[in-house]
Amino acid sequence: xxxxxxxxxxxxxxxxxxxxxxxxxxxxxxxxxxxxxxxxxxxxxxxxxxxxxxxxxxxxxxxxxxxxxxxxxxxxxxxxxxxxxxxxxxxxxxxxxxxxxxxxxxxxxxxxxxxxxxxxxxxxxxx
Amino acid sequence: xxxxxxxxxxxxxxxxxxxxxxxxxxxxxxxxxxxxxxxxxxxxxxxxxxxxxxxxxxxxxxxxxxxxxxxxxxxxxxxxxxxxxxxxxxxxxxxxxxxxxxxxxxxxxxxxxxxxxxxxxxxxxxxxxxxxxxxxxxxxxxxxxxxxxxxxxxxxxxxxxxxxxxxxxxxxxxxxxxxxxxxxxxxxxxxxxxxxxxxxxxxxxxxxxxxxxxxxxxxxxxxxxxxxxxxxxxxxxxxxxxxxxxxxxxxxxxxxxxxxxxxxxxxxxxxxxxxxxxxxxxxxxxxxxxxxxxxxxxxxxxxxxxxxxxxxxxxxxxxxxxxxxxxxxxxxxxxxxxxxxxxxxxxxxxxxxxxxxxxxxxxxxxxxxxxxxxxxxxxxxxxxxx
Numbered sequence: 001x002x003x004x005x006x007x008x009x010x011x012x013x014x015x016x017x018x019x020x021x022x023x024x025x026x027x028x029x030x031x032x033x034x035x036x037x038x039x040x041x042x043x044x045x046x047x048x049x050x051x052x053x054x055x056x057x058x059x060x061x062x063x064x065x066x067x068x069x070x071x072x073x074x075x076x077x078x079x080x081x082x083x084x085x086x087x088x089x090x091x092x093x094x095x096x097x098x099x100x101x102x103x104x105x106x107x108x109x110x111x112x113x114x115x116x117x118x119x120x121x122x123x124x125x126x127x
Numbered sequence: 128x129x130x131x132x133x134x135x136x137x138x139x140x141x142x143x144x145x146x147x148x149x150x151x152x153x154x155x156x157x158x159x160x161x162x163x164x165x166x167x168x169x170x171x172x173x174x175x176x177x178x179x180x181x182x183x184x185x186x187x188x189x190x191x192x193x194x195x196x197x198x199x200x201x202x203x204x205x206x207x208x209x210x211x212x213x214x215x216x217x218x219x220x221x222x223x224x225x226x227x228x229x230x231x232x233x234x235x236x237x238x239x240x241x242x243x244x245x246x247x248x249x250x251x252x253x254x255x256x257x258x259x260x261x262x263x264x265x266x267x268x269x270x271x272x273x274x275x276x277x278x279x280x281x282x283x284x285x286x287x288x289x290x291x292x293x294x295x296x297x298x299x300x301x302x303x304x305x306x307x308x309x310x311x312x313x314x315x316x317x318x319x320x321x322x323x324x325x326x327x328x329x330x331x332x333x334x335x336x337x338x339x340x341x342x343x344x345x346x347x348x349x350x351x352x353x354x355x356x357x358x359x360x361x362x363x364x365x366x367x368x369x370x371x372x373x374x375x376x377x378x379x380x381x382x383x384x385x386x387x388x389x390x391x392x393x394x395x396x397x398x399x400x401x402x403x404x405x406x407x408x409x410x411x412x413x414x415x416x417x418x419x420x421x422x423x424x425x426x427x428x429x430x431x432x433x434x435x436x437x438x439x440x441x442x443x444x445x446x447x448x449x450x451x452x453x454x455x456x457x458x459x460x461x462x463x464x465x466x467x468x469x470x471x472x473x474x475x476x477x478x479x480x481x482x483x484x485x486x487x488x489x490x491x492x493x494x495x496x497x498x499x500x501x502x503x504x505x506x507x508x509x510x511x512x513x
Contacts, residue, residue, distance in 0.1 A: 091286060
């Protein structure tokens with residue numbers, strides 16, 4: 001089941017990680033590059049990607065990091081999670097970054113590197 | 128999520144841009160937690176006050192919205208980056224940082240918050256009656272409120288708590304609802320645990336717990352240990368509530384014994400000594416300052432020791448004379464800031480920090496970028512004073 005947390009439209013290349021993301025600390029907000037060595041997308045840029053990750057963790061201030069990424073033009077085009085958390089949901093809401101939560105099966109089916117479109121107004125949200 | 132007519136019109140922008148933004152956040156967090164409606168809250172506690180964490184975009188955002196935004200309910204705020212009364216003693220903090228921090232402080236004050244600059248609002252104010260709905264973004268405060276204060280909050284984000292402050296509302300979901308069964312119990316197996324053990328227990332429990340855990344095998348820890356537990360738990364995961372209970376028959380059980388404690392300790396302790404000492408994350412309360420003052424009788428710190436407490440607690444402690452002994456012993460009492468994420472600790476001059484705080488240890492290592500020597504308060508006094 002697809003749940004719309006923040007509506008909108010986006011397209012981009014999927015960047016997928018199996019690690020939860022702590023936005024405060026794991027991401028360089030100036031460049032959008034992941035600088036947490038423990039993360040399996042270490043050194044990759046999340047800018048303009050469809051960022052696919054299980055859920056956010058860590059500091060509640062991570063919401064500001066998401067907003068800063070958007071202000072610095074280094075934010076993902078959209079985010080897709082398996083479980084919604086308040087930090088990512090509120091950060092995306094303020095930054096107007098479309099955000100979806102998918103069921104386990106749909107989440108697992110998304111392949112890293114694939115180009116996808118999101119349109120929360122359309123009948124088929126994910127293409 | 129169902130919205131009332133009034134809420135829907137605010138979301139549509141009919142009550143201005145600030146409230147539209149606030150309701151957009153509440154709708155997203157409501158959808159995220161599958162809430163069916165919004166309910167009133169009567170206290171919000173905000174994170175996102177330290178320029179170190181929110182940066183230029185955050186400073187600009189707050190400066191802009193504070194032109195129109197006013198908080199609707201009692202709102203307290205987290206620590207800033209430093210203590211304005213002592214900033215001249217720290218040469219490495221540049222003027223840009225000071226100006227931006229001042230701007231953030233002024234924006235919050237313009238919105239009508241209580242200028243507490245504290246991560247321990249529960250040490251400053253009398254808590255409202257049991258089951259009152261609040262909206263706390265600081266994780267240790269949310270866990271304290273739910274677990275020891277009898278209040279109800281989810282582990283809010285900086286923006287969800289800000290939205291609650293501006294609207295007086297929050298989505299009715301998860302821990303705000305009446306308690307359902309907690310499926311997991313951590314069985315405390317350490318004898319005579321000190322506050323460091325409780326911090327490590329919290330960090331361990333936060334990793335394995337989901338939204339709520341039971342903790343068994345613990346008998347009435349003191350406030351210092353309780354705060355350490357809340358701080359540790361809030362740092363490592365998503366868990367926002369614990370309950371001390373022995374009634375755990377139908378739950379999954381995980382032991383926290385010597386082995387688990389050592390493993391957690393080794394993950395956070397990266398040095399066998401520190402260049403300086405910090406006490407307070409969470410910020411120390413009045414009783415903790417009183418205890419510290421007694422422990423320091425006739426002794427002096429052999430290296431710099433920064434002691435963090437809220438302004439309100441510092442003022443009370445001064446009136447009660449707890450600060451004399453601490454300052455005589457060489458302790459520097461700092462308010463409005465905390466071990467976590469303060470730029471007062473300069474990584475280009477400091478390689479490692481000694482602290483008894485598990486939460487402090489995590490942020491010192493991962494954000495400040497210094498090594499950490501973790502030891503209990505009694506060991507700190509024994510090893511670091513003469």
